[in-house]
Amino acid sequence: MGNTMAKVRLCNPRDTGKCLELELLVDTGSTYTWIKSSRLRELGIEPTTRWRFRTIEGRIIERDIGEALIECMGERATTIVVFAQENDAEVLGVYSLEGLRLEVDPITKQLKKTEALLAV
Numbered sequence: 555m556g557n558t559m560a561k562v563r564l565c566n567p568r569d570t571g572k573c574l575e576l577e578l579l580v581d582t583g584s585t586y587t588w589i590k591s592s593r594l595r596e597l598g599i600e601p602t603t604r605w606r607f608r609t610i611e612g613r614i615i616e617r618d619i620g621e622a623l624i625e626c627m628g629e630r631a632t633t634i635v636v637f638a639q640e641n642d643a644e645v646l647g648v649y650s651l652e653g654l655r656l657e658v659d660p661i662t663k664q665l666k667k668t669e670a671l672l673a674v
Contacts, residue, residue, distance in 0.1 A: 558663050560646050560656075563625040564589065566597045567632055570623060573597070580658060580665065581645035583610075587624070588645050591637040594620060601637055617642075627665060629654040 558580040565573040574597060578587070601618030608614055618637040623630065626646075631653035638644060651657060655668045 556663055558658050558665060560626055560665055562646060564593075564597065564635075565623040565625070566599050567621055567623045569598055576644070578644055578646040580651070581643075582648055582651075582658060584645050584647040585649055586619070586634050586636050586647040587622075587650045588617075588636040588638040588642055588647070589622070590642075590644060591618070591639065594622070594635060594637055597622070599635070605636075607636070624650055624654065626654050627656060627667065629656060629667070 559577050560580050561575070561577050563573055563575055574593060576589070576593075599620050599622055601620050604616055604618050606614055606616050617639070620635055620637065621632055622635045624633045631650065633650040633653050655671065656665050657668050658664070659666045
């Protein structure tokens with residue numbers, strides 16, 4: 555089936571001159587976007603708090619989280635990022651995708667802009 559990849563630009567929301575271009579695996583099973591801690595700190599992004607996460611193996615782990623500005627396919631949003639450790643994968647999660655108004659096309663497996671957002 556193949557993986558869906560996304561070219562993103564990640565920036566410090568307090569200093570938009572500090573940015574990084576990345577190609578991330580789109581992981582619709584991950585709520586949040588995970589980026590190596592060293593990369594986030596390079597951008598001057600600091601953790602705001604620490605959260606617990608359950609891995610796909612069922613283990614509970616703790617990671618720092620913060621905020622970043624993310625751009626993809628002409629869309630831009632502020633998003634929550636997880637400070638990934640060196641052995642953690644870097645992925646683009648659903649929270650960021652929804653903020654960017656992007657989705658994975660189920661047929662082509664490519665990212666596309668959402669036609670319309672869900673409303674109550």
